[in-house]
Amino acid sequence: MPNILVVAEHFNGQLRKASRSALGAAGALAARTGGQVSGLVVGYRVGGVAEDLAAHGIPVAVVDLPALTHYLSESYAPVVAAAARAAGATWVVGAATAQGKDLLPCVAALMGGVCATDAIAFTGEGQEVLVRRPMWAGNVLADVELRGEIKVVSIRATEFAAAEKAGLPGSVKALPVAVDESAIRTRFIAFAGSGGDRPDLTEARVVISGGRGTNGDFSEIEALADLLNAAIGSSRAAVDAGWAAGDLQVGQTGKVVAPEVYIAAGISGAQQHLAGMKGAKVIIAINTDPEAPIFQVADYGVVGDLFEVLPALRSLVAASQKQGT
Amino acid sequence: MPLKILVTSKRVEDPEALILVKADGSGIETQGLSYRINPFDEIAVEEALRLKEEHGGEVVVASIGAADCVSEIRVALAMGADRGIRVDHEGPLDPGMVAAILQKLVEGEQPDLVILGKQSVDDDQNQVGQILAQRMGWARATFASKEESLESTAEKTRQCGLRLAADGTSIRVVREVDGGLETLELSLPAVITTDLRLNIPRITSVPGIMKARKKPVREIQVEELGIELQPAVIVRKLHSPSKRGGGLRVKTVQELWDKVHGEAGVL
Numbered sequence: 001m002p003n004i005l006v007v008a009e010h011f012n013g014q015l016r017k018a019s020r021s022a023l024g025a026a027g028a029l030a031a032r033t034g035g036q037v038s039g040l041v042v043g044y045r046v047g048g049v050a051e052d053l054a055a056h057g058i059p060v061a062v063v064d065l066p067a068l069t070h071y072l073s074e075s076y077a078p079v080v081a082a083a084a085r086a087a088g089a090t091w092v093v094g095a096a097t098a099q100g101k102d103l104l105p106c107v108a109a110l111m112g113g114v115c116a117t118d119a120i121a122f123t124g125e126g127q128e129v130l131v132r133r134p135m136w137a138g139n140v141l142a143d144v145e146l147r148g149e150i151k152v153v154s155i156r157a158t159e160f161a162a163a164e165k166a167g168l169p170g171s172v173k174a175l176p177v178a179v180d181e182s183a184i185r186t187r188f189i190a191f192a193g194s195g196g197d198r199p200d201l202t203e204a205r206v207v208i209s210g211g212r213g214t215n216g217d218f219s220e221i222e223a224l225a226d227l228l229n230a231a232i233g234s235s236r237a238a239v240d241a242g243w244a245a246g247d248l249q250v251g252q253t254g255k256v257v258a259p260e261v262y263i264a265a266g267i268s269g270a271q272q273h274l275a276g277m278k279g280a281k282v283i284i285a286i287n288t289d290p291e292a293p294i295f296q297v298a299d300y301g302v303v304g305d306l307f308e309v310l311p312a313l314r315s316l317v318a319a320s321q322k323q324g325t
Numbered sequence: 326m327p328l329k330i331l332v333t334s335k336r337v338e339d340p341e342a343l344i345l346v347k348a349d350g351s352g353i354e355t356q357g358l359s360y361r362i363n364p365f366d367e368i369a370v371e372e373a374l375r376l377k378e379e380h381g382g383e384v385v386v387a388s389i390g391a392a393d394c395v396s397e398i399r400v401a402l403a404m405g406a407d408r409g410i411r412v413d414h415e416g417p418l419d420p421g422m423v424a425a426i427l428q429k430l431v432e433g434e435q436p437d438l439v440i441l442g443k444q445s446v447d448d449d450q451n452q453v454g455q456i457l458a459q460r461m462g463w464a465r466a467t468f469a470s471k472e473e474s475l476e477s478t479a480e481k482t483r484q485c486g487l488r489l490a491a492d493g494t495s496i497r498v499v500r501e502v503d504g505g506l507e508t509l510e511l512s513l514p515a516v517i518t519t520d521l522r523l524n525i526p527r528i529t530s531v532p533g534i535m536k537a538r539k540k541p542v543r544e545i546q547v548e549e550l551g552i553e554l555q556p557a558v559i560v561r562k563l564h565s566p567s568k569r570g571g572g573l574r575v576k577t578v579q580e581l582w583d584k585v586h587g588e589a590g591v592l
């Protein structure tokens with residue numbers, strides 16, 4: 001039976017939401033292929049994460065070692081490969097986060113398998129499962145066949161419904177895997193977090209992004225984000241200029257987001273940017289240039305200066321919040 | 326400590342171009358498309374050149390593809406790379422095949438460092454560097470960036486974002502990861518893939534382009550490498566994504582609010 005192993009990811013001791021989507025994707029895959037879905041949590045002091053994952057009703061293997069305190073593909077890939085073998089998994093699924101994109105190709109290489117990045121759906125007919133994935137900045141969707149005993153897929157979290165918690169939790173079992181630290185040639189030195197206490201860009205209900213049009217002044221974006229408990233995003237131009245942190249870049253080569261509302265302020269709408277936010281339910285664009293391509297995808301476009309439009313919008317939001325409507 | 330660095334350059338469609346799928350889904354419309362070096366590879370070449378300028382050494386640029394991809398090797402040579410290698414290959418390639426070929430080149434050339442782009446902007450796989458590192462069993466860091474912005478003095482003075490240790494046995498890499506920047510130290514030899522914020526690539530000069538014409542580009546057939554390639558990612562059909570509606574203009578912020586809050590019921 002082709003089993004499916006879901007590699008979970010955690011941040012600050014919490015299971016990442018994207019991993020619940022990976023679990024959802026694995027469920028969709030299992031409905032096609034049969035086989036059992038199980039989970040894997042790797043790290044140090046990650047028992048809570050494993051419990052959280054198992055609460056979705058799947059058996060979870062956990063590898064909990066001091067040597068795995070910091071994620072490194074060099075130390076994690078062999079652990080995932082060992083767990084996949086132990087689970088009899090022929091599919092390995094994870095989220096296409098920075099970590100997932102780093103790790104999963106290594107797992108495939110180690111297992112002699114094949115990997116596809118950024119799956120948005122499983123297609124194909126009958127027994128055959130094809131992976132649908134974007135290419136050319138999302139201008140093209142490809143259905144690809146993965147030819148190999150072991151198939152490794154990173155999934156785009158915005159495209160799969162997150163798995164729900166189950167009535168009955170699955171088991172959590174420690175998997176005995178040794179890590180030979182002396183063989184690891186990569187060392188973790190430091191991590192500098194960029195985030196304040198705003199919601200995660202990929203998980204927020206509302207995202208407000210600023211581009212070159214902000215001219216480096218994100219204060220109006222921040223003020224509206226405060227009011228709406230929104231995440232802040234950015235175009236590449238604003239990140240390159242140093243106005244926003246690198247992990248706030250939305251687009252083909254940055255984050256893919258699908259919030260309920262996406263507000264693009266001072267962003268022209270290059271296809272590389274659209275690739276990261278076209279999936280939002282409602283898109284609002286604010287731009288001084290009536291010809292800006294962002295208006296073609298925006299549900300609501302305002303031709304105007306973001307430094308006038310955003311404060312005006314903020315007053316309306318504030319007034320409405322006061323009235324409780 | 327002089328460094329021998331292998332960099333890759335892939336020929337890709339101009340990222341500004343709008344890519345259209347053929348009606349039968351068998352490929353993309355290539356008529357009228359222009360090509361260039363994958364932007365991430367340009368960043369890889371730039372970083373390799375800066376390392377060479379600071380520490381000495383050699384920069385070798387490799388590309389796998391049909392005869393026309395020699396133009397992208399020449400771009401890297403015009404930027405300042407020393408010599409090129411083209412592995413002749415017609416037809417589709419997947420990340421595993423590219424990594425298998427690169428592994429053979431790496432075994433032959435024995436560089437201290439391989440720098441690749443994090444992603445090809447055509448197939449958007451983001452895999453080759455990871456697979457190569459795993460196959461070699463080398464230290465690796467994907468998504469190399471730097472702490473300073475691209476408008477900083479560090480960038481204006483063309484400082485290396487990758488920092489070689491004084492004894493030349495390891496290199497520090499700042500990576501763009503979810504939630505911030507991570508610093509890793511890699512024992513050499515190592516594989517590194519570039520993100521957008523590592524540097525701003527230099528523009529090729531006319532003398533650079535002239536010089537590049539005389540630089541050697543070796544041509545290798547896959548058979549000479551003693552490997553058999555089996556495609557494992559088979560593109561079966563291409564589709565155009567569904568177009569998003571939109572395009573509605575509102576005249577005032579009040580009208581925006583009425584529509585967004587009142588009608589759509591959001592915010």
Ligand SMILES: Cc1cc2nc3c(=O)[nH]c(=O)nc-3n(C[C@H](O)[C@H](O)[C@H](O)COP(=O)(O)OP(=O)(O)OC[C@H]3O[C@@H](n4cnc5c(N)ncnc54)[C@H](O)[C@@H]3O)c2cc1C
Nearest residue numbers: 211212213235236237251252253266267268273288289306
């Ligand atoms: C390999 C590669 C990868 C890339 N990946 C990404 C990616 O992942 N994400 C991404 O975003 N980009 C990416 N890009 C870059 C992309 O092509 C664009 O260059 C970028 O998105 C432009 O950013 P921008 O819209 O902020 O700037 P611009 O295109 O300069 O647009 C600024 C806009 O602001 C408007 N404006 C100016 N002043 C005001 C004002 N006061 N009020 C309102 N509007 C104003 C202007 O009319 C203009 O439309 C990539 C490019 C390449 C080559």
Ligand SMILES: Nc1ncnc2c1ncn2[C@@H]1O[C@H](COP(=O)(O)O)[C@@H](O)[C@H]1O
Nearest residue numbers: 333388389441442444445450451452453
């Ligand atoms: N045909 C090729 N020739 C040379 N380098 C390549 C080729 N394909 C991919 N690469 C390299 O691998 C990196 C990652 O590509 P990918 O995994 O396909 O997204 C690219 O930035 C290139 O540096």
